[in-house]
Amino acid sequence: MLKVRDLHVYYGVIHAVKGITFDVPEGKIVTLIGANGAGKSSTLKAVAGLVKPKGHIQFLGHEMVGRSAHKIARRGAALVPEGRHVFVNLTILENLRMGGFNKKRSELEPLYEKAFEMFPILKERANQKAGTLSGGEQQMLALARALMSEPSLLMLDEPSLGLAPKIVSEVFDIVKMLNSKGMTVLLVEQNAAQALKIAHYAYVLENGTITLEGNAKELLNNEDVRKSYLGEM
Amino acid sequence: MNLTIVLQQLFNGLALGSLYGLIAIGYTMVYGVIRLINFAHGDIMMVGTYVAILSGSALFLPWWAAFIFTILATALVGVLIDKVAYKPLRNASRISSLITAIGVSFFLENLFLVIFGGVPKAFPVPAVFSGVLHEGGVILPVISIFVPLVALVFLAILMYILRNTKYGIAMRALSLDMETTRLMGANVDAIISFVFAIGSALAAAGGIFWALKYPSINPLMGIMPGLKAFAAAVLGGIGSVPGAALGGFIIGIIEVLAVAIFPPLAGYKDAFAFLLLIFVLLFKPTGIMGEDLERGRF
Numbered sequence: 380m381l382k383v384r385d386l387h388v389y390y391g392v393i394h395a396v397k398g399i400t401f402d403v404p405e406g407k408i409v410t411l412i413g414a415n416g417a418g419k420s421s422t423l424k425a426v427a428g429l430v431k432p433k434g435h436i437q438f439l440g441h442e443m444v445g446r447s448a449h450k451i452a453r454r455g456a457a458l459v460p461e462g463r464h465v466f467v468n469l470t471i472l473e474n475l476r477m478g479g480f481n482k483k484r485s486e487l488e489p490l491y492e493k494a495f496e497m498f499p500i501l502k503e504r505a506n507q508k509a510g511t512l513s514g515g516e517q518q519m520l521a522l523a524r525a526l527m528s529e530p531s532l533l534m535l536d537e538p539s540l541g542l543a544p545k546i547v548s549e550v551f552d553i554v555k556m557l558n559s560k561g562m563t564v565l566l567v568e569q570n571a572a573q574a575l576k577i578a579h580y581a582y583v584l585e586n587g588t589i590t591l592e593g594n595a596k597e598l599l600n601n602e603d604v605r606k607s608y609l610g611e612m
Numbered sequence: 613m614n615l616t617i618v619l620q621q622l623f624n625g626l627a628l629g630s631l632y633g634l635i636a637i638g639y640t641m642v643y644g645v646i647r648l649i650n651f652a653h654g655d656i657m658m659v660g661t662y663v664a665i666l667s668g669s670a671l672f673l674p675w676w677a678a679f680i681f682t683i684l685a686t687a688l689v690g691v692l693i694d695k696v697a698y699k700p701l702r703n704a705s706r707i708s709s710l711i712t713a714i715g716v717s718f719f720l721e722n723l724f725l726v727i728f729g730g731v732p733k734a735f736p737v738p739a740v741f742s743g744v745l746h747e748g749g750v751i752l753p754v755i756s757i758f759v760p761l762v763a764l765v766f767l768a769i770l771m772y773i774l775r776n777t778k779y780g781i782a783m784r785a786l787s788l789d790m791e792t793t794r795l796m797g798a799n800v801d802a803i804i805s806f807v808f809a810i811g812s813a814l815a816a817a818g819g820i821f822w823a824l825k826y827p828s829i830n831p832l833m834g835i836m837p838g839l840k841a842f843a844a845a846v847l848g849g850i851g852s853v854p855g856a857a858l859g860g861f862i863i864g865i866i867e868v869l870a871v872a873i874f875p876p877l878a879g880y881k882d883a884f885a886f887l888l889l890i891f892v893l894l895f896k897p898t899g900i901m902g903e904d905l906e907r908g909r910f
């Protein structure tokens with residue numbers, strides 16, 4: 380579904396992503412793990428079109444490099460950004476409306492229903508400002524908002540960031556459930572243990588390059604990974 | 613001062629204030645989405661009045677068609693100004709855009725001076741708008757009744773757009789977070805163009821009514837109303853649409869009342885708006901309806 384080849388991201392003189400290559404096959408959860416500043420978020424931003432990279436990003440057989448973010452989103456790649464970025468000045472319903480920006484009016488109602496079924500808390504507060512939600516609720520809203528566009532690829536940037544452990548496992552349960560229904564997921568996480576538990580395949584990023592890749596289960600047992608990312612001595 | 617005079621002055625202030633309000637909405641919306649004080653906004657109002665004259669005298673449109681044409685054409689001018697002058701600077705520092713806006717302002721003023729000369733032109737006032745009603749000693753020019761009503765109708769339409777249409781909601785989303793709005797699949801450039809179109813259309817409407825009220829126009833006429841509308845937008849809380857309208861009404865009424873109560877100050881009437889601006893900036897920089905600067909808008 381997504382094929383990334385020799386991807387480079389530059390911010391001025393800083394070379395954040397240094398020629399990485401990876402694949403996200405249809406129906407799989409693929410995770411990029413690595414320390415803060417390894418280039419994970421930059422990679423997602425490049426795929427989503429928020430930064431202009433060098434290299435190739437093929438999504439559903441089309442080249443995405445050089446396309447603007449809104450066109451990539453319309454193609455069906457949805458990014459839940461790091462830090463959630465819900466529109467705190469809009470109501471929950473309006474946030475969902477934004478998520479379904481390119482949906483026809485008639486398509487919206489069933490999508491709202493689906494979102495509220497998956498996240499009942501959002502239904503109760505549909506007309507409240509998103510700014511009144513807790514961090515965990517905002518993460519649910521950010522997910523629901525991304526799903527409004529019925530994406531074929533769901534990209535999650537640090538969904539566990541700043542959330543209580545209980546909420547984190549809820550979020551990961553939902554991602555797993557979505558995947559079981561066929562959603563392709565590209566997950567970026569510092570919380571490597573959680574990410575590797577639900578992912579099929581994983582890439583380890585260090586200083587902008589991929590240093591290790593493999594089945595998630597294997598990496599979970601890999602000694603280097605355990606030492607560097609799972610906090611074991 | 614008796615009640616009649618107070619009513620009369622309130623009424624005059626309301627009419628003037630709604631003109632400021634119409635213009636202030638453009639300032640506030642553009643600031644909301646791209647954090648730019650569009651100092652050329654008052655000049656866009658001036659452009660509107662010239663388009664109105666030309667569409668009557670050169671295109672021979674009846675007055676109502678001329679008004680509609682003017683509003684649409686001026687909206688297009690606003691969009692073009694954004695595309696040519698501001699869009700290339702979208703990622704530049706705010707001060708660059710601000711200086712560019714001042715440049716666009718000077719450019720429009722001088723372009724129109726070159727084309728039309730500095731001699732004021734008479735603005736033809738259709739008979740419908742030139743009547744005067746007398747009601748219990750209060751003199752009500754028809755235009756002064758019409759202006760606040762039209763301003764309120766425009767405000768209601770705009771609020772409806774902002775609350776209930778996807779482009780309106782996207783404008784509010786954009787005012788908070790441009791990147792995430794892009795991620796939603798919304799074409800941010802198109803939305804910004806739409807904001808310039810709305811702001812400029814309202815400035816054109818303001819310009820037409822200004823010219824109907826004070827039927828003499830010149831290329832520099834937009835400066836003072838533009839600056840006062842800016843003060844109104846800040847007073848109301850820059851970024852807030854209802855705030856801009858409210859700020860406009862307040863400044864209009866204060867300006868008129870101050871002169872009515874202290875006639876010797878008539879020569880300083882232009883100063884009141886700016887005095888108020890200074891006080892707002894000193895004591896409540898977020899204005900009446902403004903929120904925390906980096907929170908959402910409208």
